Amino acid sequence: MESLYLLIPLSVLIAGIIGVLFWWAGRDGQFDDLEGPGHRILHDDDTPPQDPS
Amino acid sequence: MRAMSAQSCFHCGEKVAPADLDPPRYPVSYRQQVQATCCAGCQAVAQTILAAGLDSYYTQRDKPAERAAPLPDELLQQMQLYDAPELQASFVKAEPGEVREAALILEGISCAACIWLNERQIGRLPGVLAVSINYTSHRARVRWDNRRVQLSQILAAVAAIGYRAHPYDAERQDALHQQERRRALTRLWVAGLSMMQVMMLAYPVYVAEPGEISATWLGLLNWGSLLLTLPVVLYACQTFHQGFWRDLRRRRVGMDAPVVIGVWAAFLASCLATMTGRGEVYFDSVSMFVFLLLGGRYLEGMARRKAGAAAESLVKLIPAFAHRLDNYPASRQSQETPVASLKLADILLVKPGEPYPADAEVLEGQGSADEALLTGEARPVVKTVGDAVIGGAINLDAPLIVRVSHLGQETRLAAIVRLLDQALAEKPALAQLADRIAGWFVLALLLVAAAAYLFWHWHDPAHALPITVAVLVISCPCALSLATPAALTAATGRLARAGLLVTRGHALETLAKVSDVVFDKTGTLTFGQPRLLATLAFDTQRETELQALAALLEAASEHPIALALRTASAPAELAVSDYRNYPGGGVEAAVGGQCLRLGRPDFVAEFCAAPQPAALADWQAEHTVVCLASEQAWLGAFALGDQIKPDAQALLAALPGLRTHVLSGDALGPVQAVAQQLGIAELRAAALPADKLAYVQALQAEGRRVLMVGDGINDAPVLAAADVSVAVGGGAEAAQAAGDLVLVGNLAVLAEGWRVAAQTQRIIRQNLLWALGYNLVALPLALVGWVTPWLASLGMAGSSLLVVLNAIRLAGPSRQVQKQRE
Known part of the structure; x- marks a missing residue:
């Protein structure tokens, strides 16, 4: 049972870290376009890139 | 080689004129086959796309592209202007080492393949460092090296594949919206995460018998819950606090009051219980409660923002550039100037077909303006020296020289946009x-x-x-x-x-109570793209000559009938002058020194001295008939037919118990034919925009609730007057702005909307x-x-x-x- 002394604060800490991660992801614009990436992956480009220069 | 699978344009899917088909007048070669396109613009665009090795666009797209108009030189000249550093200052972020970043708004995007195509096309340019396009907002972020590529080249590359890119001022409201959305999402997430974690800590207390958990463990669990609930109360609840405070200052009690009081009472009571070790804790209730409320609000906000897109299209009416006359009246040399840097009392030249860049007063010239969108007046308004013109309205027939009287937020358009915003926010x-x-x-x-x-x-x-x-x-x-x-x-x-977008809060409520449905015919029940079915020559002229004349007269008009006549034949190579457009009637112009009118028979009869030929009386009564005449003689007549959309039948079958009407500016014959085919009892033909309005208002006076379905600019006033209105997408932006709902899918969806x-x-x-x-x-x-x-x-x-x-x-x-x- 004593392990709870460690586990409960740990769970609170992890929740806090997840919260900060999410806040950072949101601020970074990760959730601005929720549709595009799903489509973009289907338009995979098979042709090798042409070097234009 | 007969490789064409259909007679539709390879690029945009519009019908190719039969004259341009065999052999193709605008061919492109796609996978070793010759394909026909409808015009030089589409041909150029398709060739550019294929030459760039982006041909998989044509296999991956799920909608045809928009018809590509060839780029006028002026537009290219305008693009050059965007390279000027003083103009870039407002929307380009300069970074060290000549690296620049800008936000562009793209027009013409209709599917995911368009996004792909544009990203490839921009990314191919040497010197472009990064490009990404947002699928939902159609905005592109582009980073480039200013030493190797100029912004105008990027804009031109987008234009070359048939889309339009405008630099876009990120300082505008969207930035605010986005920040708000991000904050709302973070709040929701904080509440959700905390709810799950608190519930984990609260669970043992729920399942254990009273006294089974010793006070030490209980205290630890409670302290953990308290810590996890703290961000919910202090951060996630901010919206409620703000609302509560706002209501308090206005001496009102709103929905936020019990939320705030309940949350704080429960939270403080729980804190007290945690610290003293006596009593119940309600941390789980607090966080769950807040999460559910925030979730509801977030979804509501998303829906409202989607509806706000209609208001944005109004803002786009103002062009980006104006022709400023710096030395007027000494010189007529015009200077391309961004509208954002115009000042009061600047003198501008507005060419026919262009929107006025700002509210202004006419100094020179006489013409007419289309103000349908701004004032609801569907017919052109005559403008002479001293008259005021409204920014965003379209200058129809003659170049005008105007002096700017109001700018930016002071203009009529800005006031209308504010009104629209209000309407959208209404509950x-x-x-x-x-x-x-x-x-x-x-x-x-x-x-x-x-x-x-x-x-x-x-x-x-x-x-x-x-x-x-x-x-x-x-x-x-x-x-x-x-x-x-x-x-x-x-x-x-x-x-x-x-495929049915709700843009007004009241739309669904009213839609459920509708008793009458009024349809506009052209473009709504029918495809709106009539084709030339038959030509009748009264004179000695050959039919092809008549068609060429008609195509010439209609060369500048965007009316569907004009498009049909234009695609039927190449325009005659004669000089045209004194061109005048009579909406609802037809066009008039001097061709080769002879004044000609083309339009509805009664409109032409007003002008032609000769009596109406007997052959015209019953000719093609079920179709739209357009006549061509000079002042002395009737030259010919054209019958134009339109097809009923297949989904119109399905829609009418699915609307039982509703009275249906059809209104049209067309003659009785074609309207009757459509009404009969679809089983619509009530009809009104040859209706001018004002007649349509009167018709709907008469119905309303009888106490009926009217759903109006229409698509044209001339329908905008009727759409606004009806109890609830549906603008059929792809129609004029003005109509979309006036509609309570916008239909982008097929017509049958409307029946589902009603259900x-x-x-x-x-x-x-x-x-x-x-x-x-x-x-x-x-x-x-x-x-x-x-x-x-x-x-x-x-x-x-x-x-x-x-x-x-x-x-x-x-x-x-x-x-x-x-x-x-x-």
Whole structure:
């Protein structure tokens, strides 16, 4: 049972870290376009890139 | 080689004129086959795309592209202007080492393949460092090296594949919206995460027998819950705090009051219990409560923002550049100037067909303006020296020299946009009623809670706080306030997926009560793209000559009939002058020194001295007939036919019990033919925009509720006047702005919209009844102390959840509908 002394604060800490991660992801614009990436992956480009220069 | 699979344009899918087909006049070579395109613009675009090795665009797209107009030189000249550093200052971010970054808004995007195509095309340019396009907002972020590539080259590259890119000022409202959305999402997430974690810590207390968990562990669990709930109360609840404070200052009690009081009372009571080690904790109730409320608000906000797109299209009416006359009247040399840097009293030249860049006064010239969108007046308004013109209205027939009188936020257009924003923010009547009831309810609730506290404080002080908190939590009217928005959000989302966008709050409510449906014919029930069916020559001229003349006269018009005549034949190579457009009638111009009129027979008869030929009387009565005449003689007539959309039949079959009408500016014959084929009883032909308006208003005077379905600019006033209106997408932007709903899918979706609207009303009523009933039953139970706070929060959350689940039934069968459409 004593392990709870460690586990409960740990769970609170992890929740806090997840919260900060999410806040950072949101601020970074990760959730601005929720549709595009799903489509973009289907338009995979098979042709090798042409070097234009 | 006969490789053409159909007679539609390889690029844009529009019909290719038969004359341009065999052999193709504008051929492109795609995978070793010759394909026909409809015009030089589409040909150039398709060739550019194929030459760049981006041919998989044509296999991956699911909608044809927009018809590509060849780029006028002026536009290229305007693009060059964007390279000037002083102009770039407003929208380009300069980084060290000549690296620049800008936001562009793309026009013409219709599917995911378009996004792919544009990203490739921009990315191919040497010197472009990064490009990404947002699928939902059609905005592109581009980073480039200014030493190797110029912004104008990037814009030109986009134009070369048939799209338009405009630099876009990120300082505008969108940035604000985006920040708001991000913040709302973060709040929701914080509440959700905390809810899950607190529930984990609260679970042991729920399942254990009283006294089974020792005080040490209980304290640890409670302290953990307290820490996890702290960000919910301090951060996630900010919106409620702000609302509560706003209401307080206006001396009102709103929906936020019981939320704030309940959250703080429960939170403080729990903190007290945690610190003293006595009493119940309600941290789980607090975080769950806040999460559910925030979730509802977030969804509601998303739906409202989608609707806001219509208002944005109005802002785009103002062009980016104006022709400024710096040395007027000494010189007529015009200077391309960005509208943003115009000043009051600047002198501008406005060419025919261009929108006025700002509110202004006419100094020179005489012409007419199309102000349908801004004033509701559908017919052109004559403008002479001294008259005021409205920014955003379109200068129709003659170049005008004007002096700027109002700019930016001072203009009429800006005022209209503000009005539209207001209309969008307005709540449906039912939601208003719920809010009003909830306001009183909240006040009564606070009084009852206070009375309960006092009563129990006298009789049983130990139970006073838990009972008061239970009363506050259990009877919080959040189910009541969620009832309407949840149902509307679910219905709006489902219809949006099916292709019907709801842009006004009241639209679904009114749609359910409609008794009459009025359709515009052209472009709504029919494809709106008539084809030339037959030509009748009165004179000695050959039919092809007549067609060439007609194509020449219609060369500048965007009317569907003009397009049909244009695609039927190459225009005659004669000089045209004194061109005049009579909306609702036809066009007039001097061709090779002879004044000609082309248009409706009665319009031409007004002008031609000769009597109407007898051959015209019964000729092609079921089709639209357009005549060509000079002042002395009738030259010929053209019959133009339009096809009924196949989904129109399905729609009318699915609208039982509603009276249907059809209105059209066309002659009786074609309107009757369409009405008969579709089984529409009431019809009105040869109706001018004002007649349509009168017709709808007459119906309304009889006490009928009218749904108007239309697509043209001339329909905009009628759409605005009807009880509820549907603008058929792809139509004029003005009509879209005036419609309460915008239809982007096929017509049959409208029938589903009608069914969903009725279902939504039913569900809203069920929700309101449930929420009220629940509160009436639960309140007495809490008052007598039979309900502990955790049970209360369970009841509250359960009640809200039930309301939301009931609403979600509306969103249910959307997947099936989508599959059917595919």
